[in-house]
Amino acid sequence: MxxxxxxxxxxxxxxxxxxxxxxxxxxxxxxxxxxxxxxxxxxxxxxxxxxxxxxxxxxxxxxxxxxxxxxxxxxxxxxxxxxxxxxxxxxxxxxxxxxxxxxxxxxxxxxxxxxxxxxxxxxxxxxxxxxxxxxxxxxxxxxxxxxxxxxxxxxxxxxxxxxxxxxxxxxxxxxxxxxxxxxxxxxxxxxxxxxxxxxxxxxxxxxxxxxxxxxxxxxxxxxAFPHTLFYNPHSTFAPSFTHVHETSRELMLQQGFSLVTKTEGITGYLSVLENVQEGYLMMRCDHSILGGNWVAGVGSWAGGENPTLAVGRVAEPIYAVFVMLEAVRLVKDAHDSTLPVSDEQAQALNIGLGIGTTPSALIAHGINTTIVELDPAVHRLAVDYFGLPPNHTAILEDALTFVERELSIPNYKQYDYIVHDVFTGGAEPAALFTAEFMSSLKKLLKSDGVIAINYASDLDLPSTKLVINTIISVLPNCRLFKDAIEEEGVRHGNFVNMVLFCRMRDGPFTFRDAVNSDYLGTSTRRSYLQPRFELDLGKYVTRGSNQQLEANASLVLHAGETRELEKWHGLAARRHWEVMRTVVPDLIWELW
Structure with missing residues (x-):
């Protein structure tokens, strides 16, 4: 140089x-x-x-x-x-x-x-x-x-x-x-x-x-800025939003859907969508559906109308599993004709809200209901768009924090029913399925209380056995049901929605026959409220000498030791993703 x-x-x-x-x-x-x-x-x-x-x-x-x-x-x-x-x-x-x-x-x-x-x-x-x-x-x-x-x-x-x-x-x-x-x-x-x-x-x-x-x-x-500001379908930049929204709206309508509202939440991106062809409203969180209701008048939300429910009514849900959770009210002793506690005297704790299908029904039956939901945005959307009644106690915080605080209070409140419904995104929050957390929930149950646990997973994954074993180790008197009859292999990877009913009392239990008042005027509850499709728990846990369920101690999830469950989250989430793509078209997920 x-x-x-x-x-x-x-x-x-x-x-x-x-x-x-x-x-x-x-x-x-x-x-x-x-x-x-x-x-x-x-x-x-x-x-x-x-x-x-x-x-x-x-x-x-x-x-x-x-x-x-x-x-x-x-x-x-x-x-x-x-x-x-x-x-x-x-x-x-x-x-x-x-x-x-x-x-x-x-x-x-x-x-x-x-x-x-x-x-x-x-x-x-x-x-x-x-x-x-x-x-x-x-x-x-x-x-x-x-x-x-x-x-x-x-x-x-x-x-x-x-x-x-x-x-x-x-x-x-x-x-x-x-x-x-x-x-x-x-x-x-x-x-x-x-x-x-x-x-x-x-x-x-x-x-x-x-x-x-x-x-x-x-x-x-x-x-590169103009594309992000003016042509990206997710843009909300004021000068371009109308054009972009109209373009996205037309594309979504071609798929039969319309965006009602969207917001950002602690748990992820949240939106409310209406299927304008079939006439139902649903809430999504990232790439998961939290629930949905049929609405009166196809396209009513897309037209800017608010088809609010009549006073005293509950919505017609589109998913059976959330209705089946309400059967927690129907549990009774198999050899005793005594009916469960009356609704007016019952206390219910609902952990995880979604659109509020189960707690809305409990409230409609006159049950004093406490709802614990991590995401305030989910609660707001459930109230504004899915008819969650205002007459409930809302605790907007992490369930672990709530339960720990409740148990620290002398003479803490106990509940007749606990609904555990925290599944989303293809996987469960592992901390809410540990033996320690289940033991805490057990303390919050009355001596004749019942807990219903919603769990969606692939029946073939070891994680399913791990979760069920953990629950049985704390609450051994359980029965497991799925939401519908499906031949193995029909769903992606044998992915099913399940509800585990567990009772504090020993001895066999059953469900009383539902009557008209239990259906709350909805056909979905008439079809799916009564649990019918039972799964054999023996496939996931062992049975003792008296045919009592016994958990395998080596397959119990403990706080701080959840890696064994979390390592299966990726596979479970991918299979859940495949299922969601069959429920809602690809383009709707991509436009969000």
Missing amino acids: ADGKESVSDANRSSVPMEDYIADGDSLEESQKEKGLPRWKILALILLMPLCSTAVQLPLTPSHGSIPTMEYHQIAFQSCIVVYFAWRMIYTGRPLMSLSIQMALIPVLAAWIPVITHFLTPQARRLGPAYNAALIKAVTLLPLQGLILNVVRESIERSFPQSDFIVGLGALGLYFGIDHVWSGYRVYVLSLFYGLIRPYMMLLLSLVLIALLPSRWITWALV
Whole structure:
């Protein structure tokens, strides 16, 4: 290289076009003379990495499901880290890109991620949710994180030339620490900012990155903004929302559905959809359906009307399993004609709300009902759109916290009925199926109380046996029913909805015959309220010498030891995803 070029000052060198840094003839030593980032920008990039990860994942969960979206996330990122450090140790030649070009590429790639995600999302129909989510991350998140990581490392190397490896590991450790803390609170934080989250979070982050890493390549980043703002079907940007909404609305109507409302919740993306062809309303949470009701007048919600229920009536539900949970009222001793406690005197605890099918019926029967629901947005939608009566006690918090607090009160309240209905997204919250939590619920039951536990799973998975064994270990007097007759193999992977009825008292129990007043004027309850399709619990637990159910102690789930159950969540969620795609068309899930 000429002496005149070597004598160029740092000030003059900073004005050299980025392309010249990697021009033929530049030496490795010359490229390494580029100035690294200030330390505050290094810290800012480390802080932004977990946010970028979240911004890539959020638009995927409504169409791919939260569990499939995350299934290969950690292993992919960790593999990227290992490959990166291995490459740095093995390869000592000329850098493939100068530091300046890497910094210029970061905001450009971030700005184009929503566009890439939009066009790759439909490929889930062919690849499945987990593989497609991994593909999207492979071409968006991993390159972005890799560029940021390398810029951080090289900048640290220039700031701490004698200890770059140690400081680099420290920076990586800081990232993992921030990511761990952020993952525990992000759902609560993001639920406060609906309208700026899923469609726009990456766009906002790209603006921050442009401010941190300005370059002449900004134009390439800005080119991607119009699609996110004006042509993305999820956009709510005021000037374009009407056009985008009308386009999406027409596409959805072609599939027989209409979007009534949508919001952001702690548990995920929530929306209310109306099937305008068949005439029912349903609530979705990410890639799961929380329930639905038939509505009077097909297309009434799509037309802007609110077909509210008459006073004293309950809605006609579209799913049998939520009706079957109401049979908790019908349980009685098999050899005793004494009827269960009267509705007026009964106390019920409903853990997990959904659209409120079961608690609405309990309230309609005059039962004093307490509802525990983690997500306030779910409760609000249940009241506003699905007829959940206001005369109930609503506890909007985590069930673990509620139960622990209740049991700490002297002479704590006990219940005649407990309904445990927390399944969503293809998997169960493991902490609410441990032996310790079931023992706590047992304490909240009266001596003749009954608990009904909704569990949807693949009958062939070991996780099903694990959950049932755990429940039986605490409440051994149980019977298991499914919601309908299905020949094995008809559903995807033998995935079925089940209800486990468990009674505090010993001895066999049955269900009293339902009468007209139990049906609350609905045909669904007339068909499905009485449990009929019993499953043999002996397939999942052993029987003792007196034919009493006995749990296998080695197959009991304990608090803090839920990995054995969680390792099956991915497979269960993928099979649940397949089932959901048969219930609602692909395009509806993708438009959200």
